[in-house]
Amino acid sequence: MATVRTAKKLLLGKEIEHMINAAGKNQSEAAALIETGQPRMAGLIDGKGNIAVGDLERLANKLGFTDAGYQAALLELRRDGHKRGFWSSGYHRAYSEDLRLRIDLEKHADQIRSAEVEVMPGLAQCEAYARALHADMPEQGDLTLEDRVQARLARQDIYDKPEAPSVHFVLSESCLRRVWGDEQVMCEQMDYLIKLSNQPNVMIQVMPFNARPGRRSPIGNRFTLMRVPSPGVAGPLELAYTEGEGEIRYLDDKKALTAYDTAWTRLATAALSFDESRKFVRKVAREFE
Template identity: 30%
Template sequence: MGPLIAAYAHRAHPSSPSVRRHVLAGIASQPTRRFVVVHPMCEIAPTLAAPLGLFASTSRPGGPRWFMGWVDEIEPYATVLRSWDPLLVPGLLQTEPYAREIFAREPRITPAEAEDRVQARLQRQQILDRDDAPSLLALIDVGVLRRPVGDSALMRDQLDFLLDVAQRPAVSIQLVDPACLPGLMGAFMIAELTNGPTTIHADSSAEGQVTADPAIVTAISNRYEAIRLWAYPEHVSLRMIKEVTQEWT
């Protein structure tokens, strides 16, 4: 157990050794998970928690609790975000109708829940509007451009939006050849943080994983680079998006 973590545990509850032991035991017992067992009386500010990997496992409207932790406490502190998406447009680059169509198709979701997730996604995208927006390096399987989500007008607007957002200095979009086998393992993101370890999240159909474990971060980073070898140059990718946009008529 590192002295910095112990110091923050002591800072949170200097007069309660039992609470500090509970916090430290929870951290030590789950070294590769982002959510740790923290005593309900222990309050650590997000700006202190982010570098340590301490994130409250609470839920609120707008998505699963594991992912909302990523949205609240990882992405806002990132300087660089690298993403790979083999099936859908990345969440940070989705239009509102595209996101709404996706969430409305979730199994056993109510209209209110779907709308909560749409609004949470739009709020999440605001990090790209900041003056100090993180660099977003998005790799997208070329098949995503022709995968119908909603009607033709929705898809055309979505691809037009990709062309628009790609003009931002902090955003890079590259399409990946469908023959890229290393990308078949699923979507993921890599966040480089200002004051914390590089952290990843990897999607799954049940519960995604968010971790700063060095071995897992290295494995995901290596996979990102393997996928990037199959990516078309950015100017070629944008030309391809423009061409496919014309197909959605």
């Protein structure tokens, strides 16, 4: 079974890569320090492998990272919070393998920025909307509609964490007007958006149809930018999450991140202000009454 990538594994991989580069080594040379091969080292850096405590300590020491506090941070990243069978039990089964990394990133992120079209983002769906959205999905084994709904709603537990992330949405007007369920469901969804927008860590902007974000802004494509803080020295983990034609992609190269960050800034600038967006959502809600 392939190793499930998690936020902690990716952060650890980032720290391992930082140590290797700082020591002036390549992956093969670093792998030799713990008597393994370059492919395994590449997997660790990419968050796709596991490393024993002894090997991690030995690697850090031989690369010159002997500080006890730093090594403790590395070991904490190695300690994954998910117990065996976590993803195959209860509503967790509803998360596809490709989506599991996103769920874990959301849980550890300190900043989430999401641009959405057509469908409300999962982190902003009320229960009635989530239920209507999944109502016609075909059965998959013993996976029930209730499993899918609870899996969607459980993601919003991040709002109640002691250190809740900053969450910022730019929603196309189509998200508000595309009806799922009936008018009552949509009224509930609009009310839920207003409720969310009143939370200090949640920002919601609407991109009306008549806005002009620029030809090169990917308003037709949904994407999410996530930042996960690191206890180490390599800096935060930053990823862009995209979906298209049935494919989920996680991008972390600087060129792609810069492009999406620029697109985000353009969209957020062209969208309605937070107060104007609230008024717009209330207006749409009245139209559904």
